[in-house]
Amino acid sequence: MENLAAAPEQPIETASIDDAVSFLKSNHPDAIKLDDRDGYEGVIVDPDQLLDVARVIRDELGFDYLSSATAVDYLGEGDHMEMVYHAYRTSGGGALVFKAQTDRENPTIPSLTGLWRGADFQEREAWDLYGIRFPGHPNLKRILMWEGFHGHPMRKDWREAYYEEELKPFDSRWPGGHVHRSEEKNVFGKNVSYPTDIDLNRLMDSSETAVYESLGLGVDVERIMDKDGFETNELVVNMGPHHPSTHGVFRMLLTVDGETVTSLEPVMGYLHRNHEKIGERNTYLHNIPFTDRLDYISSMGNNHGYVLAVEQLMSLGRKYNPPTYRCEALRVMMVELSRIVNHLWAIGFWLNDIGAFFTPVLYFIQERERILDFFEAVAGSRMMCNYMRFGGLFGDLPERIKSVANLTNDRVRDYNTMQFLTEMINERIPRTIDELELLLTQNEIVLERSVDVGVLSAEDAINYSAAGPLLRGSGVAYDIRRADPYSIYPELDFDVAVEEEGDMYARYRVRVTELRESVRILRQILPRLEATKDESIWADGKPGAYQPRVPHGEAYGRVENGKGELGYYLVSAGGRGGSSNPWRYHVRAPSFINLTPLGRMSQGYKVADIVGILGSIDIVLGETDR
């Protein structure tokens, strides 16, 4: 408070995080407690006053963007449940972290959906996976699991079907090594227990009614008069889960009046594998290849966010060397190449959705193939790159991109790596982007299908926690690479793409601009790679340990991925020496949270537009369902 008194011209909505925290503390002295656990940040708020405090955080302190809301189960580490919120200012800067604690027996925390609609799906997820109730939530139902599911799987005392041990590595693998197939030990159907009040034969009925009810209607159709006095019926239409336009197993439940959509409810979870539970059994290192499988279009970006979060935690420890410059440059290069892949893919498939079937996307995919060839030669795999490590990378660039002949392959390629890269970055990719623009930007059909369709206003975009091109297409210039920079982005020269209109076309334009900006970044990376030729990719000059001990604490690492803000919330518990398995591993998935405003964006448009609107959000179900 002294600081504020000393600098009265500094308005509180732009004050530093520390000042903001002390402002909160002076406003709500009995509701706020500083989080002084080892390696933790932010404040702990009394749940009874959470709404008040959150309102101050949003309205007075200016933290208008709720990036992530997630739960942690501290069983055996204090025996409470905790909701952790990360709020940011769309003008940039770090997070104000606030938490609310509740007991494990009957966990209840007031819902923040009234303040941030973006909390909607995330609170439903916390209810689904942790069993926390949110009074005030308009539609608190399971979201990833099915409605009849027994228990809340992310709780520490919940055990999955093929449970073997609390933590990996499992003891049975070595030196005893008695090989078995899990299915033999644990026959399907015998590994689940159903709640007694569930009628297995009528499973669909009981779990589905709630979904239909959430649309404000029972399964019965309503009678509606249209403006000319004709009697029309409001109809419920299920699009998906098996529908080519939903980009995977995803379902949209629409009510339509004629061709016009009156409400829409996304239904997801068909690809749910409890990635986070797996992640908490895994060691820190084990998780890197698992992150590849989230947004499998841009696995490099997924790796990056995760290693950043773990490096944040490791930097709390005594022995920590930040990655070398070459390592950072290589990371940025890989991530920007994946952004190009992601946007080419997103634009291409969005065109499929609005009817330009496969001609454009195939042109773009040709370019994507080169980039994947490059990933394959450097990281060993085209899509599941598994390239980044804590404090380093899997390997430096090879001298040549060269294939070897052997039994199964007889077609060989051989290029100098730097030459291949230079050619790709300076010629091929720009050429493809030019073609893309020639084909689409002024194309009348594209314009008619996309201008003024699926409009999301800037206020809504922020309030719904939209991220990435969806947010920037609504006129909010929020790009984490600039707003809360990481890696070597501060020294790179590029602009944040932003368009004001908030419709599908604006999102397309944002993606095109980002493609060009990525090329601009890549052009700056090339000389940096040349200059650091002799530098090691490892801070210590040698690869990191296979079971690093990560110090006690929490970290939220976030990156601007192709689809939006990808965040990893990690908690490392365990003794003073740290631990080798994360206590909490949470993924703030942009594809998941960007679906929150889908219903809002779709209202009033035609059924055929819905497909395009979903395509313009650009989701990938590996990440949505986790």
Add this chain to the structure above:
Amino acid sequence: MYGTGLAKGLLLTLRHFVESYMDDLRYGFRKYHHSTDNFGIRQGTKTKGVITVQYPDEKVAVPERFRFVPFLIVEDEDHPTRAGKDWCTSCGICAKVCPPQCIWIVRGNDPVTGRPVPEPEAFFIDIDICMNCGYCAEYCPFDAIKMDHDYELASYDRTSHHIHDKERLSKPNSYWRSIAPTRAYDEMLVRGTWEHKDAAKEARRGASSARARSSQPAAQAPAATVTAAAPAAEATPESSAAAAPSSAAESPTPWSEDEAKREERRRKALERKARRAAKQG
């Protein structure tokens, strides 16, 4: 004017169409013929038009770092002392770093003393579960497990064919050198020898015990093989380095082995192993 954007786009499509034929003329349709050069044109950075690869008639060669289900390295058959011996010492690190935990290792035990020996008795990888992450190869301290390039592993029955045992996993060192020449070379530089780390140690130990035994009158140690192995094992990195490129150039023979040959190799290796075990026992 309304429609110009559309027309421009259609012209672009037309250009792609025409260009693919121009390209064909430029290379005289050569790019469709099977040969490394022609394939290089088609998949090169300058090509326009068709770049499709007609799998399975044609296959894109994979780069060295390409990773698919791992295999275990055993010493080459023509190695004087260690032919067919596993490089793996059953240290268990790969089983620990494996994210989905699909490696099972039974550590070998000396039948007489009961003490662990540096050789796995059994080694299984469930390839259904393996996520091809490459960690096992990356963290193995003995270069004993490597990622394979053979990605055609389809079979008719997943319940019986997809747990690979040691027999199925083992491939000779020369195979690794043929699919990943530069990586094998780099690893050799670090190790200091083309052979397993232990080969040099063993050779030294063998030599000293041979000396000890030859001081006794009734020495019947196979000293000849030991002395033959010693120079090879103790070759300096420089000399092996000098030899490496030439040997690679001389034998660029792609790895090819039919099932019968493979069986034969397996059988021989097993026999040798049995003989060795008998000798030791």
